[in-house]
Amino acid sequence: MQLSSRGRQMTRLSGIRSIMEDIAAAGPDAGDGRWLNLSPGNPSHIPEVVSAWQRLTQEVLHERFVESSTQYGPSRGTSGLVEAVAEYFNLTYGWSIGPENIVVGPGSQMLSFVATALFTGPGDDGRIRPLVLPRMPDYTGYQGLAMDPGGIVGIEPLVIEEGPRSFRYAVDTEALDRQSSMGMMLLSSPANPTGSSLDSAELKTLIETAERHDVPLVVDHAYGEPFPGVAQTRIAPVLHSHVINLFTFSKAGLPGERIAFAIGPAELIDPMVSFIANSSLHGPQLLQATAERALTTRQMDVLTTRHIKPYYKAKRTMAEALLTEALPERLNWRLHSSDGGMFCWLNIDHEWFDDLELYELLKRKKMFVVPGRHFFVAPLDTPFLRTHGRRCVRLSLSPNEWAVAEGIDRLAGALTDMRAERGGA
CATH class of the missing domain: 3.40.640.10 (Type I PLP-dependent aspartate aminotransferase-like (Major domain))
Incomplete structure (x- = not known):
């Protein structure tokens, strides 16, 4: 059967959908620890936060299941x-x-x-x-x-x-x-x-x-x-x-x-x-x-002020230090300023850099990130989008500290390889 124009619009392969399909296509070993997934925006499993939601859900399940679910x-x-x-x-x-x-x-x-x-x-x-x-x-x-x-x-x-x-x-x-x-x-x-x-x-x-x-x-x-x-x-x-x-x-x-x-x-x-x-x-x-x-x-306020805010602020501070230490000194990179947050947004300002090529290279190194172009409205046909829009990448800070550190190391290696392969100075 033929899709309507709105149906075709809504079924086109979006950036995030293509990334998630790649992750699924990586097979059963995509989740066994050999792959590093610095791609999706799942929040971190902060123990105190997980425990609080489990307790609150158990309470309402016991007391209010009938009125809520039936x-x-x-x-x-x-x-x-x-x-x-x-x-x-x-x-x-x-x-x-x-x-x-x-x-x-x-x-x-x-x-x-x-x-x-x-x-x-x-x-x-x-x-x-x-x-x-x-x-x-x-x-x-x-x-x-x-x-x-x-x-x-x-x-x-x-x-x-x-x-x-x-x-x-x-x-x-x-x-x-x-x-x-x-x-x-x-x-x-x-x-x-x-x-x-x-x-x-x-x-x-x-x-x-x-x-x-x-x-x-x-x-x-x-x-x-x-x-x-x-x-x-x-x-x-x-x-x-x-x-x-x-x-x-x-x-x-x-x-x-x-x-x-x-x-x-x-x-x-x-x-x-x-x-x-x-x-x-x-x-x-x-x-x-x-x-x-x-x-x-007001449990929500306790979770926010005592656990969630401090956790992500510390994670961001750690990532900034690791990026400064790991990325090649001659690389022209900048990190979007942020006080906390679940992501690092990097701009790699070199003609030899391309976000999709980095994505494919990192996949060969068993790692996922999100190409920056997926956060701009297509088509990328203006001077700004043809350059800056293709020279950014998003890294998730949700995985544990080891995964973030290892991911940044692999990113640094991939950038070094890309510069060498494409003749960058």
């Missing part, structure tokens, strides 16, 4: 979790939100998809109002959200060098102003893959742009405040008539359970509730009860 519930989310979210954010930030401002869904990526489906695509005039990513690179999963060809636009960033081995991206406000059409803006902050956070000036500009175009600005806080705090952030989430905030329990230790929620104005949240009702009825309820308990007891 009957349908509200599409907005269980009343217990929705009320817990409202109370938690009202106490933490001095907000005055209620259930009408909240919707629970199966992961922040799915909530991003729901918002994209609702606010982007063909308008009444038939013209595509695209999803705009205002600061590339950004989470590669966003690139599969737009169901229409030409339905996603990425704004190239400003690159600011901060030292011989450090740089950061900033929102190019002039380029954003030149974008004449949009249906929604979406970005992660702190960002995957870089760990960078919006500053107050950038957020102000994005909100003003959303107001001018009368579109939602969706800010995905999957790595930020108030939890899980995987990467430190400079500003708190904001309530605004044009802003939808996304939060998830995935990076706080429950990625497999797909529990996330959105907070925003009722007139934007209500269509998302209807979408979930019409597509999946509601999210899984037993683990919503677990998340509710983590919020009402």
